[in-house]
Amino acid sequence: MKVVISGLGIIGGSFAKAIKKYTDNFIVGINRSRKPLEDALQCGAIDVIGTVDDLKDADMLILGTFPEAAVNFVKENASLIPEKCIVIDSAGIKSEICPELSAISEKYGFSFVGCHPMAGKEKNGFSAAESDLFVGASCILVPGNAKQSAVETVEKLARKIGFSQLVITTPEEHDRMIAFTSQLPHVIACSYVMSPVCPKHKGFSAGSYRDVSRVASINEKLWAELFLENKDPLITEIDLLTKHLLDIRTAIENGDRNQLEELLAKSRKVKEALGE
Amino acid sequence: MKVVISGLGIIGGSFAKAIKKYTDNFIVGINRSRKPLEDALQCGAIDVIGTVDDLKDADMLILGTFPEAAVNFVKENASLIPEKCIVIDSAGIKSEICPELSAISEKYGFSFVGCHPMAGKEKNGFSAAESDLFVGASCILVPGNAKQSAVETVEKLARKIGFSQLVITTPEEHDRMIAFTSQLPHVIACSYVMSPVCPKHKGFSAGSYRDVSRVASINEKLWAELFLENKDPLITEIDLLTKHLLDIRTAIENGDRNQLEELLAKSRKVKEALGE
Numbered sequence: 001m002k003v004v005i006s007g008l009g010i011i012g013g014s015f016a017k018a019i020k021k022y023t024d025n026f027i028v029g030i031n032r033s034r035k036p037l038e039d040a041l042q043c044g045a046i047d048v049i050g051t052v053d054d055l056k057d058a059d060m061l062i063l064g065t066f067p068e069a070a071v072n073f074v075k076e077n078a079s080l081i082p083e084k085c086i087v088i089d090s091a092g093i094k095s096e097i098c099p100e101l102s103a104i105s106e107k108y109g110f111s112f113v114g115c116h117p118m119a120g121k122e123k124n125g126f127s128a129a130e131s132d133l134f135v136g137a138s139c140i141l142v143p144g145n146a147k148q149s150a151v152e153t154v155e156k157l158a159r160k161i162g163f164s165q166l167v168i169t170t171p172e173e174h175d176r177m178i179a180f181t182s183q184l185p186h187v188i189a190c191s192y193v194m195s196p197v198c199p200k201h202k203g204f205s206a207g208s209y210r211d212v213s214r215v216a217s218i219n220e221k222l223w224a225e226l227f228l229e230n231k232d233p234l235i236t237e238i239d240l241l242t243k244h245l246l247d248i249r250t251a252i253e254n255g256d257r258n259q260l261e262e263l264l265a266k267s268r269k270v271k272e273a274l275g276e
Numbered sequence: 277m278k279v280v281i282s283g284l285g286i287i288g289g290s291f292a293k294a295i296k297k298y299t300d301n302f303i304v305g306i307n308r309s310r311k312p313l314e315d316a317l318q319c320g321a322i323d324v325i326g327t328v329d330d331l332k333d334a335d336m337l338i339l340g341t342f343p344e345a346a347v348n349f350v351k352e353n354a355s356l357i358p359e360k361c362i363v364i365d366s367a368g369i370k371s372e373i374c375p376e377l378s379a380i381s382e383k384y385g386f387s388f389v390g391c392h393p394m395a396g397k398e399k400n401g402f403s404a405a406e407s408d409l410f411v412g413a414s415c416i417l418v419p420g421n422a423k424q425s426a427v428e429t430v431e432k433l434a435r436k437i438g439f440s441q442l443v444i445t446t447p448e449e450h451d452r453m454i455a456f457t458s459q460l461p462h463v464i465a466c467s468y469v470m471s472p473v474c475p476k477h478k479g480f481s482a483g484s485y486r487d488v489s490r491v492a493s494i495n496e497k498l499w500a501e502l503f504l505e506n507k508d509p510l511i512t513e514i515d516l517l518t519k520h521l522l523d524i525r526t527a528i529e530n531g532d533r534n535q536l537e538e539l540l541a542k543s544r545k546v547k548e549a550l551g552e
């Protein structure tokens with residue numbers, strides 16, 4: 001396959017490196033700035049630096065850019081994308097972009113399969129890309145009305161580059177789950193480190209601090225976009241968390257040991273039931 | 277030295293294993309239930325199973341029990357503890373117990389040095405104890421009025437068994453910092469997993485979920501005690517977190533991208549300034 005990757009950040013770059021490592025597909029890189037393209041070419045993550053003209057005979061287009069930018073890229077270049085081409089995105093939100101991208105794909109005849117690799121790091125850019133970033137991770141697919149053959153092609157590629165679990169879902173279920181599993185932990189981390197004692201934590205901290213604060217090393221432009229494009233599910237999760245924090249706070253304030261133990265035991269049981 | 281360890285849970289058990297591994301001190305184990313003692317004897321973590329009579333010629337007493345139980349143990353057996361003995365606890369709160377233990381030590385002539393090893397796991401009991409649990413960790417010491425020679429003995433032992441950082445502080449500073457670095461992450465984790473979508477997270481989650489939820493596998497009896505014994509600092513931290521969550525929520529609800537990016541950038545800068 002000729003695979004065009006638009007956007008060589010950590011995710012697009014990792015797709016490039018992984019596809020080169022685990023398959024013999026030909027990879028064309030496109031990126032707004034030059035540096036990641038040159039780095040990717042030099043380390044063999046892409047075969048050539050391309051332009052949108054490379055879309056004309058592409059078998060697959062992987063969108064590694066921010067969600068809005070991904071939609072705009074497809075809108076602007078839809079007429080160049082051939083019918084055989086399968087377009088996948090990698091964005092962390094789906095309701096805001098998948099229906100629109102599906103509609104464009106149907107109009108122009110190519111396939112669109114929404115894709116969200118559940119992998120990442122608290123770093124950004126091509127320099128953070130890794131060929132094994134997806135190994136053992138889950139790949140969430142939002143196929144909409146895409147042809148079954150296109151979905152199968154994406155699934156096969158996902159397995160080849162290391163994903164160990166494939167989940168097929170709707171934009172709405174994706175966004176509801178991601179608000180909890182991914183966005184809320186970022187909101188928590190950013191809120192957590194704003195405590196005035198945080199800068200003095202060293203010597204007083206261990207794994208708990210490290211784990212909760214990790215993703216506060218945030219790319220604020222990306223995550224502000226993701227939060228705003230998933231407003232309702234995320235606000236629902238923030239409100240649930242706040243309520244549950246308040247329950248614990250109330251038990252502490254009242255010195256109610258039974259109630260406090262009961263609340264904590266409920267949480268422990270959720271983890272136990274999950275085998276975690 | 278003859279070291280008596282009272283309470284062979286994960287922390288007391290790890291003290292036993294580490295002291296056996298890295299020093300040639302003689303270790304006596306005391307525990308409410310028999311099983312951990314037999315396990316510890318069998319794996320060589322202790323030299324003998326003892327009784328409180330072993331305190332009579334002990335050079336050091338390490339309290340591995342819950343905070344209240346530790347205070348009660350010392351109260352009940354203070355008259356058996358010789359003047360040469362250095363008593364250290366391992367509790368996660370200090371204001372509630374250190375002044376009382378210091379007063380008892382002064383009355384009976386032995387030394388008390390408050391101690392909080394910043395190490396642990398989301399597991400409990402002797403089976404979770406490890407000889408290298410403290411390697412690279414910070415050891416917080418609350419010496420109060422203890423003799424300098426006693427503090428130095430504790431420091432030397434701490435270095436020998438792997439602690440890489442020693443912090444000397446007051447009960448109040450300890451409790452203020454621990455409310456943030458350790459207790460709040462436990463409150464967060466327990467509140468987080470109470471979301472109704474948590475049981476369905478698999479396939480939709482990765483590192484962020486794992487890290488925030490990890491310590492929800494909580495020992496509710498221990499942590500309820502710790503939370504209640506550090507009520508004011510912990511409530512302060514829960515309220516700060518709730519306020520910062522609300523700031524982000526408001527920016528999302530208002531669709532205020534600038535404000536949201538600014539809030540997230542502030543958090544990123546806190547982490548950057550810490551070199552994290």
